[in-house]
Amino acid sequence: MTSYKIWDPLVRVFHWALVAGFAANALFTDDESKLHEWLGYALVALIAARLLWGLVGSRYARFGSFWPTLSKVTAQVSDMATGRKRIHLGHTPLGALMIFNLLGSVLLIGLTGYMMTTNAYWGVDWVEETHEALVTWAEISIVLHVLAVIWESRRTGVNLPRAMITGVKTVPDGARAEP
Helix, strand or coil, X not given: CEEEECCCHHHHHHHHHHHHHHHHHHHHCCCCCXXXXXHHHHHHXXXXXXXXXXXXXXXXXXXXXXXXXXXXXXXXXXXXXXXXXXXXXXXXXXXXXXXXXXXHHHHHHHHHHHHCCCCCCCCCHHHHHHHHHHHHHHHHHHHHHHHHHHHHHHHHCCCXXXXXXXXXXXXXXXXXXXX
C-alpha cells in the first residue's frame, strides 16, 4: 500500500462541518427557529470559505485540479463499466459533479431561506416551495453521494471515508493512481 497526503485540514473540517450543519438543520432544528436561520447562514459562510479555498488552496483543494470535463466523466464511467480500477488521488470526475451539485444546492437553500426572512418574499409560496424542494434534492444527493463513496471504496480498494478523516489516501500496490 502507498499513502498520499491529499486532503488538507481546511477541506476536511469544511466537509464534516457541512455534514453536521446540514444534518442539524434538516433533522433536528425547528424550521421556524432562529437556530435554523443561523445554522443556514453558517453553512453559506462555510461554502463561501470553501469557494475561496477552491481558488487559492492546496493542490487537491483547488477546483482546477478536479474540474469535471465531459471526457473525464466519460472516462470514469467507462472505467466503471469495464471494471478498470483507475485511482484518482483527488476527487473523481463524478465526485466533482456531486461536489458542485451540493455546493450549489446548499447555496440556493441559503438564498431561498434568506428570501423568506425579507418583507419582499415573506409568505410567498414559490420561495418556500423552492426552498423545500432544494432541501429534498440535497438530501437525495447526499444519500447518492454516501452510496457512491461506499461503492467506489469497495471497487477501488481505497477507503475514501478514512481519507476524508485523516487526509491520507492509501492506494493498493500496483494500482494506477492519477493526480
